[in-house]
Amino acid sequence: GAGVSQTPSNKVTEKGKYVELRCDPISGHTALYWYRQSLGQGPEFLIYFQGTGAADDSGLPNDRFFAVRPEGSVSTLKIQRTERGDSAVYLCASSLTSGTGTDTQYFGPGTRLTVL
Amino acid sequence: TQLLEQSPQFLSIQEGENLTVYCNSSSVFSSLQWYRQEPGEGPVLLVTVVTGGEVKKLKRLTFQFGDARKDSSLHITAAQPGDTGLYLCAGVDTSGTYKYIFGTGTRLKVLA
Numbered sequence A: 001g002a003g004v005s006q007t008p009s010n011k012v013t014e015k016g017k018y019v020e021l022r023c024d025p026i027s028g029h030t031a032l033y034w035y036r037q038s039l040g041q042g043p044e045f046l047i048y049f050q051g052t053g054a055a056d057d058s059g060l061p062n063d064r065f066f067a068v069r070p071e072g073s074v075s076t077l078k079i080q081r082t083e084r085g086d087s088a089v090y091l092c093a094s095s096l097t098s099g100t101g102t103d104t105q106y107f108g109p110g111t112r113l114t115v116l
Numbered sequence B: 001t002q003l004l005e006q007s008p009q010f011l012s013i014q015e016g017e018n019l020t021v022y023c024n025s026s027s028v029f030s031s032l033q034w035y036r037q038e039p040g041e042g043p044v045l046l047v048t049v050v051t052g053g054e055v056k057k058l059k060r061l062t063f064q065f066g067d068a069r070k071d072s073s074l075h076i077t078a079a080q081p082g083d084t085g086l087y088l089c090a091g092v093d094t095s096g097t098y099k100y101i102f103g104t105g106t107r108l109k110v111l112a
Helices: none
Strands: A005-007 A010-013 A019-024 A031-037 A044-050 A053-056 A065-068 A075-079 A088-095 A111-115 B005-007 B010-014 B019-024 B032-037 B044-049 B055-058 B061-065 B071-076 B085-092 B100-102 B106-111
Touching: A005 A088, A010 A019, A019 A088, A019 A111, A031 A075, A044 A065, A044 A075, A044 B100, A075 A088, B005 B085, B010 B019, B019 B106, B032 B071, B044 B055, B044 B061, B071 B085
Parallel strands: A010 A111, B010 B106
Antiparallel strands: A005 A019, A019 A075, A031 A044, A031 A088, A044 A053, A065 A075, A088 A111, B005 B019, B019 B071, B032 B044, B032 B085, B055 B061, B061 B071, B085 B100, B085 B106
């Protein structure tokens, strides 16, 4: 594809509901990252995948958050029992390489999650 | 965990003025990256600096990596309204699995 795509672009849900956020990375990119961004702040790391496996999930806030990448391409971020504090923009990025410090991450436009 | 603090947090200037944004840490980074993010979009990579003391130029933007590789600066000459956006620095956390850590961000508004 031309770039990283994320769906939905906006998601409004009620407290306590379950949500899934999808990320389609650039074809051939082995690394995929999820970040959470609050208004005016820098992205906060959540998890990154190298291929199908989670190389680092230390940024997931608690066990309500879970992410998968079963075939090493599309990834889904899943949030159970949503809370108002989960409201933020969730960004996904992919890169051809990872772990070098010079990788170019290509970001999607994000999913804006609002928990009422 | 390594942290990156940016200053200033907000900056509003007139078109044609110069400005500098700073990215500081108490930790050493093997490299630092600068991104720009516009509303409703994801960050876009501007530059990566790798060597201590390195200076890179991208048109009117000049990026410098500190000699000790703990800090970086972004200088914009003759700012234009198109430079408006959120500027972010990012570095690799070498204490763990090389995940990327982003700075706190500098929101720049250039007035015509």
